[in-house]
Amino acid sequence: LSEISERCHPNLAAEFSHSRDDGRGRGDVALPGSEVSHFSPTDQEVSPSAKGKTGRTARWLLRSDGLRGYALMSPTLIILIIGVIVPFIILLTISFWTRDGVDFNTTPAMTNYSRAVNEPMFGLLLARTFWMSGMATVATILICYPMAYFVAFHVHQNKMLWLILITLPFWISYLLRVFAWKVILGYEGAINSTLMWARWIEAPLEFLLYSPTAVIITLTHAWAAFAILPMYVSLEKIDKSLLVAATDLGDGPVARFFRITLPLSMPGVIAASFLIFIPTTGDYITPALLGGPDGMMIGNLIQAQFGGVNNWPMGATLAIILMLWIAAIAVVFLYLARFAKARIT
Amino acid sequence: MSGMTFLKRPNRALSVYAVLFLVALYAPILLIPLFSFNDSIYVRFPMEGFTTRWFAELWGREPVWQSLWASGKVGVAVAIVSTALGVLAARSITRYRVPGQGAVVTFIMMPLVIPTIIFGVALLALLSRSGVPLSLYTVGLGHLIVCLPFSVATLLPRFEGFDRSLEQASADLGENGWWTFWRITFPLVLPGIVASFLLTFTISFDEFIVSFFLSGNETTLPVYIWTQLRFPQQFPSILALATLIILFSLPLILISMSISRLGLAQDATGEAKT
Numbered sequence: 137l138s139e140i141s142e143r144c145h146p147n148l149a150a151e152f153s154h155s156r157d158d159g160r161g162r163g164d165v166a167l168p169g170s171e172v173s174h175f176s177p178t179d180q181e182v183s184p185s186a187k188g189k190t191g192r193t194a195r196w197l198l199r200s201d202g203l204r205g206y207a208l209m210s211p212t213l214i215i216l217i218i219g220v221i222v223p224f225i226i227l228l229t230i231s232f233w234t235r236d237g238v239d240f241n242t243t244p245a246m247t248n249y250s251r252a253v254n255e256p257m258f259g260l261l262l263a264r265t266f267w268m269s270g271m272a273t274v275a276t277i278l279i280c281y282p283m284a285y286f287v288a289f290h291v292h293q294n295k296m297l298w299l300i301l302i303t304l305p306f307w308i309s310y311l312l313r314v315f316a317w318k319v320i321l322g323y324e325g326a327i328n329s330t331l332m333w334a335r336w337i338e339a340p341l342e343f344l345l346y347s348p349t350a351v352i353i354t355l356t357h358a359w360a361a362f363a364i365l366p367m368y369v370s371l372e373k374i375d376k377s378l379l380v381a382a383t384d385l386g387d388g389p390v391a392r393f394f395r396i397t398l399p400l401s402m403p404g405v406i407a408a409s410f411l412i413f414i415p416t417t418g419d420y421i422t423p424a425l426l427g428g429p430d431g432m433m434i435g436n437l438i439q440a441q442f443g444g445v446n447n448w449p450m451g452a453t454l455a456i457i458l459m460l461w462i463a464a465i466a467v468v469f470l471y472l473a474r475f476a477k478a479r480i481t
Numbered sequence: 482m483s484g485m486t487f488l489k490r491p492n493r494a495l496s497v498y499a500v501l502f503l504v505a506l507y508a509p510i511l512l513i514p515l516f517s518f519n520d521s522i523y524v525r526f527p528m529e530g531f532t533t534r535w536f537a538e539l540w541g542r543e544p545v546w547q548s549l550w551a552s553g554k555v556g557v558a559v560a561i562v563s564t565a566l567g568v569l570a571a572r573s574i575t576r577y578r579v580p581g582q583g584a585v586v587t588f589i590m591m592p593l594v595i596p597t598i599i600f601g602v603a604l605l606a607l608l609s610r611s612g613v614p615l616s617l618y619t620v621g622l623g624h625l626i627v628c629l630p631f632s633v634a635t636l637l638p639r640f641e642g643f644d645r646s647l648e649q650a651s652a653d654l655g656e657n658g659w660w661t662f663w664r665i666t667f668p669l670v671l672p673g674i675v676a677s678f679l680l681t682f683t684i685s686f687d688e689f690i691v692s693f694f695l696s697g698n699e700t701t702l703p704v705y706i707w708t709q710l711r712f713p714q715q716f717p718s719i720l721a722l723a724t725l726i727i728l729f730s731l732p733l734i735l736i737s738m739s740i741s742r743l744g745l746a747q748d749a750t751g752e753a754k755t
Contacts, residue, residue: 205577209585212570212629216589219626223603230606279502286499290492300738305506307734309687311703312723315710316509319516319524319720326512329525360506411594418596420690425710435598442602442694452606455599462595 224459231452240449248453258437258454262461265433268348268423269416272355273409279356280363281405285397287364288371299368306361314421317354321345321426346428354422359415363408370404371397402476410469414462434458513727517720524716535721545722548705552686555617555701559624560682566625567632567677568670574633575640586633593630600626601694608695615697623691628681635680635741639673672740679737683730702726 206213232244252258287298305313320326321344328340344350374397382392420435427433434454441451516524520532539545570589574582592600604623613619647669651661667674689703696704706722709715 201577202580205573205579208573208577209570209579212566212589212633213585215566215625216629219604219622220592220600223600223607226606226610227599227603230610282495282498283502286492286495290495300735301503302506303738304731304734305510307683308510308727308730309689309703309723311687311689311706312513312726313510315706315719315723316513318710319512319716320509322524324523324525326524326526329527333526357506357509414594415596418598420598435596438598438602442605448606451602455602458596459599466594 227452228456230449231456233449233452235447235449238446248450249457251450252453252457258457261432261437262434262457264348265417265435266461268351268431268433269355269413269419271352272359272416273413275352275356276359276363276412277367277405277409280360280408281367284364284367284371284404288368288374299365302364303361306359310358311421313358314354314425317350317357318345318425321350321353345426346431348427348431350426350428351422351431351433354426355412355416355419358422359412363412366407366411367401367404370401370407374400399476400480402480403473406469406473406476410466410473414466417462418458510727513720514724517717517724519717522714522717524720535717536725538718539721539725542718544705545702548700548702551617551699552702555621555624556682556685559621559628559685560678562621563625563628563632563681564636564674564677566629567636568674570629570633571636571640571670571673572666574637589633590630592626597627597688597690601691604691605694615695617696617699617701619695619697620692620701621685623695624685624688627688627691628684631680631684632677635677635737636670636673638741639670643669676737676741679733679740683733683737686730687726 230240231248232246234241234243234245234247283302287295287302291298318325322328323340323342323345325345327344328337331337332340378396378400379392382396387395417433418435419433420439423431423433423436424439427436438451438454438458441447441454445451516528517535518531518533519528520530520534521528573579574586579585600623604619604626608615608619643666647665648661651665656664687703688701689707692701692704693707700708702722706719709719
C-alpha cells in the first residue's frame, strides 16, 4: 500500500495543494461577508436565525450531537425501515396465513409451520441446501487460502494489482457467470464437446450438468474472488517477527505454519466462511440453471411458492424459517470468531 | 538477521498455484466473448469459424433495446439516490457522536449478509399488500436496499480519512455549515462519491433476483436474459449480449476501484506529511 501511495504521491500531492489554494482563494472573497454574519467558532452549524427564535430546549435539541446525527441520517434510515423492517413484519404476518383456494385466509394459524416441520420434504431440502452451501464454502476456503497466503507473504510489489485482478470477476454480473458455467458443463458444452472431440469419451458425461456437483462448482467459482479479501487482511496483519522467532527457536516451515500463521489467520477464515455460506444458502440462480431436480435449494422452493404454486403464506413461512436458521448460524459464527480472537490475543 | 531471509525467498510451487488460480478464475468468463464470435448455433468445441452475426442480430431486437433502456434508467436513478443517502449516513456516522452508532451501522450493512431472495419476496409481499403496482419504480426501491450498504462502505473510509481541521478552519473563517460542506467536505470526499456512483450503478445494472420479483411489464436487461436462457437456440445471441455487458461494466468497476484506492492512498500520504 505504502508503495502505491508513494508512486502516486507527486501528482496527488500537487492536486491536493492546488485544491487547498483554491479553497483559500475563495475563502478570502467570502471573508468580508462573514463579518456581518453571526461569528461563532464552536457552534457553526446552528444558523443565527434558529438561535434567535427558539427557546432553550430547542437550542439544546439542535446542539445535541446525537439528534443532529440522527436527523442527518434519517432519510437513509427511513428508506431502510420501509425497505427492510416493514417488509419483514409483513412477511412474518403472511407466514401465519393459509391458502384458501386462490385467496388467502388471514386468520393466524400455525398450519404452514407445522407442515414445514412435519413434512420431511422441507427438512430434507433445507438440509441439502446447507450441505451444498457448506461444501461450496469449504471448497472456496481451501482453494482461496493459499492464494491469500501468496499475496500476503510472497507478493512484494504490485500487491494492489493482484488484489484487483482477483476481485474483479466478482463484480461481473452473477447471472452471466452462472451462464458461463452452463456453457462449460452443458450436455453439449465446452467440457463434453472437447472430450468427445478428443475421442476420450463416447457419449457426453451427464453428471456434469443438472447435479449438486455442478451447483457446488459454480458457487465456489462465483465466491472465490470475494473470499480472498478477509483472509488476505488477517494474513497481512500477522507480525513477521513472530515467524522469525519461531524459526530461531527451531520450528520448520510446517510447524511454523500450523503453530503461528494458521491460528493467527483464523479470524479471516471464519469471516470468509460466513460471507460465503450465508448468501449461498439463499441462492436461486445457480440451482435453477444448473441444479436439475436433485440440485434444487430452498430458494427455488420459496420462489415457486410465490410464483407458479401461488401459495404465498407457505413461501413466507419458508423464508422466515431460512432467516431464523441464518440468524442461528450467524450467532455460531460470531462465537467462533470471538473464540478464535481470544485464542490469539 | 538471518532468520528474515525465508520470508523473502520465492516459493515456486505457490507462484505456479497463483497463476493456475487466476486462469481458473478467468477462463470460464472468457469463454463468453470467445463463443460469441463462433459461427455456429451450438456452443461447443471445435469452434466453426469467426462471425459477428450474433451481434448484428442483437442490434435489430426491440426487447433488448427496451430492457437496456429500462436498466439504464433504473441504474442511474438508484446510483444517484443510493450515493446521496450514503453521503448523509457516512457524514452523520463520522461527524456526530450518535448513540447506538454500532447498531445503526450494523443495520445499514445488514442487507449484505441476508440472501437477496428474502428481500425480493419480502418487498413483493409489502408492495402487493399495500396495492402498489409493480413497475420500474419498485425495482428501483429493491435495488436501493441492495446498493445502500455498498455506498456507505465505499464512502465511510473517505469521510473518516480527511483532516477535520480543514472544516474547522473553514468555520473559523466564517463559512456556515452548508458552505463548509460544499467547499471543503464535498471536494475531499468526491472520489468516494464517484466510486460509490459507479459501483452502485453496476450492481443495479447486473441485479437479477430483486428485479425478477419486483418488475412489472417493463423488465430490466438481466430479467430479459433470464427469459431467453430457456431456449438453447438463443445462446449465441445471449453470449453476444453478455460480451457487450462485460465489456461495458469492467471499465466502470476498474475506475471505481482505482478511484477509491487512490483516494485512500492520498490520505495516507497526507497523514504522513503532517
